[in-house]
Amino acid sequence: MSIRRLPSELINRIAAGEVVERPASALKELVENALDAGAANVAIRLSAGGLDLVEVSDDGSGMEPSEMGLALERHATSKLPTDAIESVTSFGFRGEALPSIASVSRLTLESRPRGADGWRIAVDHGERAGEGPAALPRGTRVRVEGLFDKVPARRKFLRTARSEYAACLDAVKRLAMARPDVGFSLDHDGRRALAVQPSDAPTRVAALLDRELERHGLGIDCVRDGLRLSGVISLPTFNRGMADHQYLFVNRRPVKDRLLVGSLRAAYRDLLARDRHPIAALFVEVPTSEVDVNVHPAKTEVRFRDPAAVRGLIVGGLRAALEEAGHRSAAREQFAAAVNWQAEPVAAPGAPAESWNPGQLITPAPALAGVMDGTLDFAHQPAARAEPATAPVPAYPLGVARGQVAATYIVAEAEDGLVIVDQHAAHERLVLERMRKAANGGEVRRQALLIPDVVELDEPDCDRLDGAAEELASLGLEIERFGPTAMLVRATPAALGKTDIPGLLRDIAAELAELGASLALRERLDHVAATMACHGSVRAGRILSVAEMNALLREMEVTPHSGQCNHGRPTWVKLAHADIEKLFGRR
Ligand SMILES: Nc1ncnc2c1ncn2[C@@H]1O[C@H](COP(=O)(O)OP(=O)(O)OP(=O)(O)O)[C@@H](O)[C@H]1O
Numbered sequence: 001m002s003i004r005r006l007p008s009e010l011i012n013r014i015a016a017g018e019v020v021e022r023p024a025s026a027l028k029e030l031v032e033n034a035l036d037a038g039a040a041n042v043a044i045r046l047s048a049g050g051l052d053l054v055e056v057s058d059d060g061s062g063m064e065p066s067e068m069g070l071a072l073e074r075h076a077t078s079k080l081p082t083d084a085i086e087s088v089t090s091f092g093f094r095g096e097a098l099p100s101i102a103s104v105s106r107l108t109l110e111s112r113p114r115g116a117d118g119w120r121i122a123v124d125h126g127e128r129a130g131e132g133p134a135a136l137p138r139g140t141r142v143r144v145e146g147l148f149d150k151v152p153a154r155r156k157f158l159r160t161a162r163s164e165y166a167a168c169l170d171a172v173k174r175l176a177m178a179r180p181d182v183g184f185s186l187d188h189d190g191r192r193a194l195a196v197q198p199s200d201a202p203t204r205v206a207a208l209l210d211r212e213l214e215r216h217g218l219g220i221d222c223v224r225d226g227l228r229l230s231g232v233i234s235l236p237t238f239n240r241g242m243a244d245h246q247y248l249f250v251n252r253r254p255v256k257d258r259l260l261v262g263s264l265r266a267a268y269r270d271l272l273a274r275d276r277h278p279i280a281a282l283f284v285e286v287p288t289s290e291v292d293v294n295v296h297p298a299k300t301e302v303r304f305r306d307p308a309a310v311r312g313l314i315v316g317g318l319r320a321a322l323e324e325a326g327h328r329s330a331a332r333e334q335f336a337a338a339v340n341w342q343a344e345p346v347a348a349p350g351a352p353a354e355s356w357n358p359g360q361l362i363t364p365a366p367a368l369a370g371v372m373d374g375t376l377d378f379a380h381q382p383a384a385r386a387e388p389a390t391a392p393v394p395a396y397p398l399g400v401a402r403g404q405v406a407a408t409y410i411v412a413e414a415e416d417g418l419v420i421v422d423q424h425a426a427h428e429r430l431v432l433e434r435m436r437k438a439a440n441g442g443e444v445r446r447q448a449l450l451i452p453d454v455v456e457l458d459e460p461d462c463d464r465l466d467g468a469a470e471e472l473a474s475l476g477l478e479i480e481r482f483g484p485t486a487m488l489v490r491a492t493p494a495a496l497g498k499t500d501i502p503g504l505l506r507d508i509a510a511e512l513a514e515l516g517a518s519l520a521l522r523e524r525l526d527h528v529a530a531t532m533a534c535h536g537s538v539r540a541g542r543i544l545s546v547a548e549m550n551a552l553l554r555e556m557e558v559t560p561h562s563g564q565c566n567h568g569r570p571t572w573v574k575l576a577h578a579d580i581e582k583l584f585g586r587r
Pocket residue numbers: 029033034036037058060061062063071072076077078079091092093094095096097098099139140
């Protein structure tokens with residue numbers, strides 16, 4: 001065995017393996033450098049999702065030519081003037097990003113400090129490839145071309161330009177939320193994809209997060225034991241099929257930390273189905289002595305000295321805000337019939353109301369019109385709620401509807417007992433089974449929209465929907481691309497009745513993103529059908545007429561899997577006569 005010291009070029013490539021996974025990670029490093037250099041504006045240009053070109057220009061401090069040379073060397077950093085890594089507040093500190101990126105691409109570094117001329121150094125896969133004067137305004141410009149072109153092992157793992165672009169956009173959004181005081185612009189293949197001016201944190205988050213959150217969000221601002229939590233979260237009713245719109249920050253550093261993600265999840269426990277996810281932008285502020293940022297090469301994870309305190313802060317803070325909101329929304333449901341209610345702003349307990357007020361809390365009115373295909377007609381608002389128990393009971397397995405409890409459960413009398421049905425869960429299953437039948441070659445009934453609906457979405461989301469347009473049409477959803485960031489909806493599946501079309505599209509896009517291209521078409525269709533079914537269902541809280549209740553029961557009896565909702569919970573339970581007798585001690 002002979003041990004050798006590795007040449008620096010190889011060391012750099014090994015480091016690149018950890019730090020630069022894909023164009024988005026190179027982009028993240030470059031933008032972080034620009035921010036660390038005190039930039040007020042960061043301009044980003046990408047080609048082919050960053051596969052061909054990633055370029056970041058800033059108006060920060062710039063570097064002298066000799067510093068530029070050092071910057072490209074491994075373990076050279078200006079960010080640890082003392083050795084106190086515990087108290088680092090800059091994004092970078094490892095002195096690895098530039099040499100790592102330069103070892104797996106063609107990199108050009110141009111820089112100009114105040115009162116001096118510009119200089120340029122080119123590096124080709126770790127080898128110096130020339131230098132000379134450069135003309136540029138004060139600041140720094142880094143251009144990365146042909147990333148991984150000569151690293152086939154890495155190249156193989158890259159996805160399409162589209163998905164690489166989606167990852168780049170996500171990385172920029174996260175950093176732009178972390179630094180609202182800095183202006184950002186992003187051009188992709190010559191087209192402006194994002195531009196934000198310097199602003200305060202709530203304005204920045206509102207500009208980058210789902211626009212709907214203005215109506216369906218809750219501001220958060222609380223302090224506990226020297227820790228602060230601020231930001232905005234979605235009401236449980238405004239959720240996504242994927243946990244991709246969760247932006248978490250520790251001391252303004254974007255992280256994807258498991259402790260934080262887990263705490264967010266825990267705060268929504270029993271308010272959301274297991275496969276649904278809240279939207280959130282949350283900023284945790286802790287003393288630097290309480291957190292170690294040096295635990296992950298890309299610095300996307302951190303370690304807290306007292307994880308329980310952080311978890312407590314998040315779960316406690318969010319829970320309190322959600323409970324408050326839940327209370328209000330429940331109270332408001334009763335007035336849902338009054339169409340023009342006034343929304344009032346909501347602030348979390350202890351929150352300075354003006355700091356995080358993403359808009360107003362509005363609970364959507366229960367869906368009233370579920371126009372079904374003949375069997376069930378939910379088009380009108382019924383008045384009756386109960387049936388006198390005098391009629392004889394025919395031999396239906398799920399019995400005859402006798403009434404509704406809590407506007408959520410149907411109570412029916414069967415020959416052998418009492419049946420309680422969860423109307424939402426049951427109906428969701430019926431819609432799903434109907435959609436499945438259509439997907440399996442049955443008749444597809446669509447409902448054409450008189451005026452096509454235009455739905456604005458992220459570009460990556462539009463790409464996904466566009467790519468699946470044929471599949472979706474086979475389920476009755478007819479959509480078309482309408483510019484880079486919008487879709488045109490011409491028809492929806494009749495089985496869904498009247499539905500929230502933007503919400504439907506958002507969820508399907510999220511579903512498609514999660515499924516990727518890995519699943520067979522059939523399975524994809526099935527997943528999408530389930531997502532759609534969720535949107536077509538009679539809500540809990542909706543008052544049903546006796547005729548509607550009976551129609552639902554009859555359809556359940558002839559529909560496969562109707563005993564279980566799409567999330568695996570039962571749709572109905574039966575108390576046999578014998579069980580009732582036991583309850584009353586008659587047995
Ligand atoms: N845009 C920039 N403007 C001014 N100086 C820069 C810029 N980018 C890099 N530098 C200088 O180059 C050095 C090396 O950058 P590099 O990203 O490799 O390491 P780092 O940021 O110090 O640490 P890390 O590897 O954790 O990112 C930085 O410390 C900084 O001094």
